Each structure stands twice: as C-alpha cells, then as structure tokens.
Amino acid sequence: MWVRGRRRAVLIAGPTASGKSALALAMAREQDGIVVNADAMQVYDTLQVVTARPSDAEMGLAEHRLYGTVPAATRFSTGQWLSAVRAVMESADPGRPLIFVGGTGLYFDALLNGFADIPEIPAEIVLQVQQEIQALDGAQRLALLQREDPETAERLKVADPQRVIRALAVKRATGRRLSGFQNQHAAGMLGDFLVERMVLDPERDVLRQRIALRFEQMFGGGAVEEVVALRSLQLDPSLPVMKAIGVREIGEWLDGTLEREEAIALATIATQQYAKRQRTWFRNRFGDWPRRGLAGAAP
Template identity: 80%
Template sequence: MTSRRRVVLIAGPTASGKSALALVLAQQQDGTIINADAMQIYDTLRVVTARPSEDETSLADHRLYGTVPASVRFSTGQWLSAVRAEMESIDPSRPLIFVGGTGLYFDSLLNGFADIPEVPAEVTLQVQQEIQDLDGAQRLALLRQEDAVTAERLKVADPQRLTRALAVKRATGRTLSSFQDSPQAGLLDGFDIDRMVLDPDRAVLRTRIALRFEQMFSGGAVDEVRALRALDIDPALPVMKAIGVREIGDWLDGVQGRDEAITLATIATHQYAKRQRTWFRNRFADWPRRGIAGA
C-alpha cells in the first residue's frame, strides 16, 4: 500500500517564528518549503516583508518566494495555480511545508478557490475612484445594491475587498458571491496533513515585532523602499501596501523622523498581527496551537 504524501501547514501572525520552524522541519524531513504569504511572493522587498534570507534558503528547498514582479497584482487564484505547478515538479516522496500568514491561501489549499475571470485594471480603477470619498456605511450600501450576499459577508466596508466585489460584478455581470459559492475542490485531498497555528503570547509577539522592524530599518529595508519607489508603479498595487513602505517613504521624504517611522510601522504591524490572529481563531479554530517556535 502506497503511503500518502505528507503536508505540513504552518500558519500564524507575523513575527511568530513560522519561517524558522519551517526551516527546522524541512531540514529534519528533507522537505520543501512553499510560501503562503501574499507579500513574500513579490520581489524587491526581501527585508521589508521578512522573506527568508539567502543563507536560510540555501539550507532547504524554498519555493514561491520573491518570484512575482512588484508591478504585478497577484491573486489567490494565481497563487493556487503556481502551487499546483510546484507540487507537480517536486518529488512526491518529499514532504511539503506550507508556511505563511495569509489565511486565504491556506483556505484555498484545503477548500479550493473560486475561478473568477481576470478583472480589467481600468474597471478596478474606476471602482476605486468611485468609492474613495464614501464613508463605510455608504460603501456597504453601494455594494448591497449590486451584491447583497457579499455585503452581508463583509459586514465591515474594507475598501480592498469591497472594490474587488464591485469590480467583479461590473466586469463579469456575476456577483463575487456567486463565484465563491460554486462547487470547488482543494489541492490536498487524500494527503496526510499536519496543521498548526503559531499563537504566541501577545507580550512576546509585541517585543519581537518591535525588535524586528528596528533590525529591518538598519538591515536593508530603506534601500529596498528606494528601489521600489524608483519603479514608479501604481500606488494601488498590493506591494505598495506592505507595512514599512509608506513609513520609510515618509522618512525618506522628510515627513517624519526615523524613530517615528519605526514606531508607526511597529504599530501597523501590531494591528496586522491582531487581524491575523482573529482570522485564524475564527476560521482555523480546530487547528492545534503552539507558541513561538524555539522559545
């Protein structure tokens, strides 16, 4: 009887030690690490997005890190297609270790992802311009007119998700919810899956976040932001919203001092980690929890 292929899923908030744990497991099991973080997929920002260093990637096989140009808007569907291709190219005897903080990536791995046609950039831009002066209630009211189901699911008028829903409806004539509710299948059916969420103590995580951004600022993050700005790409692209890009950019422009840039980026990271923890708590409640890797 052939044994089932082993897969390890390591999710958790930023700075919780996911990459370090993945590297240890990959070395122990001769596994391949596959990125499940929506920001670490992009090039240009290795330090800012806390991608594994070159020394770390030399110690184990890493896939889908820094493989997408910053000028591209890379969707969850595209990530899932890239993962499928990587899985087909890796020796099936080797364990696959998915690691990252993007909950939707893990959800799509397990449950599939709606096959939504690509939305023209001009449609997305038109929607962004239409909602930019609306408050949260007005945005939700607009979405209810075109996709009441998605509006109810959102509850909070997150601009990015709301823009996506409206743009899909206008570009395809179908609601986002109708695509999402279509039958789907994940990529891991029949696999031997080990799931875990790193869920460190809040005080420990706050300390690690503060220390990490201080190290980033002096460890190459500033040069990366300069290089990103030199590309002169659309500020609405996902990579431009990476935490640290705006804060370091404001420092480079003389809008704020170094310490203030670090403080603001640290606060933004805390807020992001809180959102991640909430997402994992709600969607992955049955996944085993563990503290900081190596702590």
C-alpha cells in the first residue's frame, strides 16, 4: 500500500500473551501485509510452542518472516536481526505494509532509532562475567559496572543482570565501553516509511490469567516434546534459547525433580514476571505510543 509514495510499517509491541500475533495476522490478511517477527526468542528453531511462535497453520494464512529461522545453537544479536530486517525490506514488494510484531523492546528501539554495531562477543567471556556476578546483589553489580563503564552504569536505573553482563563482556572483549558504541550508533531504518505504532496493554489481572492458561495449554500441546528435542542437542547452557521460559521448568519435570503442576506454576510465575518487566520497559521507553487493550480472544 502506498501513501504519498511512502512505504508503510506497523509496529505492534506489548507483553507476552497480549494477543499481538493474532492482531498482526488479522491486519496482514486485511491489508496484504507481511508479518515480521520482532521477538528475540521466536527467531530460533526447535521451540515453536514454548516461545509461543505462530503455528504453521497461522503462518499459512499470511506471509511471515524471521520466525524460527535461526538454529538453536546460535547467539543471535540485535545487529543480526536488523540485517535480516534489511533483507526483508529489500526483497518485499514496497506496496505491501510490513507489520513488525513482538515483545523485544530493544528490537523496536533499534529499528526506529538505530543500534550500535558491536562486535560479536566470545561466549567464554560472557560465561566468565556471568559466573563473576552470579553471587552479587544489585548494588554490587552496579558498583562493578561503575568501575568499568560508569556511563552505562549511570544509564541503568536497575542493575538488571543481563544488561550488566552485556556491558562488562563488551568492555572486556573489545577494550571499549558499551556506552561508547551506543553513542556512535547508526540511524534507524524506518526514516522513509509512514509508521504506525501501538503497544498492547491489557489489564494486569486479565494478562495474568491468559499467561496461566497459555502455559497449561503449552505443556500438553507440544512444549514437552520440544524441550526433549532441545536437550538432545546438548547445547551450551548459556545460549539464549536455553533460557527460554519453560525450558528449565519442563526439564526439571522430565528429570523428576518437579511435579507437573509445580513446573507449570513456576513457568507461569516466571512468565508473569517477564510480562511485568516488558510492560515497565514499554512504559518507560514507548510512553508516547498509543495504547490498546486486549487483542484476540485466545492466549
């Protein structure tokens, strides 16, 4: 669809289980659009059910890109995602809107505002940093980061372990501070597009109920078989795909250390906590995006 000669992009962000995929599919079918994945876990293969990736039947109803295309053994970065998006833009019919949908705020931020081109960090360095901060509390993590990258430490309101690990690993692998890379990032990719933005923001209790129901359905709908397949690959536990919510919980049930109900409860709690972090991120970073309520009837 052309609007004054400009291509269209629709950005649908929101917490897990808010109905983003259903809304994106409906819009794609109505507008002959292309659904582009903006979720860091749904890029990986092997875990379709566990990561709530659209089903094969749903992806058959409209064109979907960047879903399940990355091997589980890979560390897929935001920079790599942007490169993949660029390839989608170059190959897609410019008359068709691109509908970006997902819960990874950093992907949307990079798409709109650009992203620092940081070299790939060796896995062993990331693992070393993970082990180093494992026993530290928030104040201690922040103090450590303050010594090595004070500007990044100043930017962090909360010493989130993953962000601290990222900053420290970049500094130790490259000799440069993460903040230095970020201050020199490239421009966003949607400057020539007519952009529509939205954040799905259901009521908290409704979202919690949907999350609980969804994981119960996942457990009996193929998630167990996916975790068995993933474990058979004998991957490095530090890989992103190994940290997908549900992998550890189902694994412990398979090992006999958790009852089925316990595994479901723990995964549900972890997902609800993740949704809370997502909502906070979108509120802080995308506060000016229009809000919408629940999208879709099924979780």
